[in-house]
Amino acid sequence: DRGASYCVNWSDIITHQYYYFYIDAKDGHMSWASYSGVELSDAPLAEPGRIEEQIPVLSERAEKFMREEMRETCDEMYVSYLLCQDGKAERQVSFYLTEEDGSAWEVTYLWDGTLTEIDEKKDFPGKENGKAVELWNGEEYTEVREVFRKIR
Numbered sequence: 001d002r003g004a005s006y007c008v009n010w011s012d013i014i015t016h017q018y019y020y021f022y023i024d025a026k027d028g029h030m031s032w033a034s035y036s037g038v039e040l041s042d043a044p045l046a047e048p049g050r051i052e053e054q055i056p057v058l059s060e061r062a063e064k065f066m067r068e069e070m071r072e073t074c075d076e077m078y079v080s081y082l083l084c085q086d087g088k089a090e091r092q093v094s095f096y097l098t099e100e101d102g103s104a105w106e107v108t109y110l111w112d113g114t115l116t117e118i119d120e121k122k123d124f125p126g127k128e129n130g131k132a133v134e135l136w137n138g139e140e141y142t143e144v145r146e147v148f149r150k151i152r
Contacts, residue, residue, distance in 0.1 A: 030070075034117040043091040046081075046111040051089050054111055055079055059151055062095040062107040065115070072105060074098055077152040080127055082135070082144040090135070090144060092116060095151075098124055 008021040020034045046054065059077060066072045074097035082090035091110060098104045104124045108117040127148040134141040 030120075034119075043110045043112070043114075045084065045091060046089040046093075048087045048089075050111060051081070054113075055093070055151065058093060058109050058111075058113065059095050061113065061115075062109070063097065065107065065118075066097055066105055070105070070118070072097070072099075074105070075100055076150060078127070078148060079151050080146065080148045082133060083147050084142070084144050089147075096121070096124065096127075 005025055006023045008023060010019045010021075011017065021030055022033065023030055059079065063074065063077065066074065076098045078096040078098070079093060080096065081093040084090065089111065092108050093111060094106050094108045096104045096106055102124055104121045106117070106119040106121055107115070108119075109115055128146065129148040131146040131148075133144050133146055135144055
């Protein structure tokens, strides 16, 4: 479902860490990568104070990673996460680093700073601040709100 790309998988059977790299078949650049060594469902929710504390730290980490490891720079940066009714944030936070051509890189972290995914978006995603989202927790749906805002 990722178009004309090759998928390279690497797994460490001792630590149960899995890595997936999608390579564009046309020009050979890495179009998507993920790390699944940490089960997202086991990651803790973020308390309200932790959310605002971690956003600047993780956004700087995302920008540094893109600049130093991926050799990509960005024009603007946005943050996106899901906020529960009790004020806690769902298990991960995404940063969108936009480029002049309208594309964006999505860099996703757990709140503890674990990098879980890097994804190249051809078109900047149509996120909406305050949008209601229903999540299935294995027993029932719960409603959360999407937080989406520009941070730089």
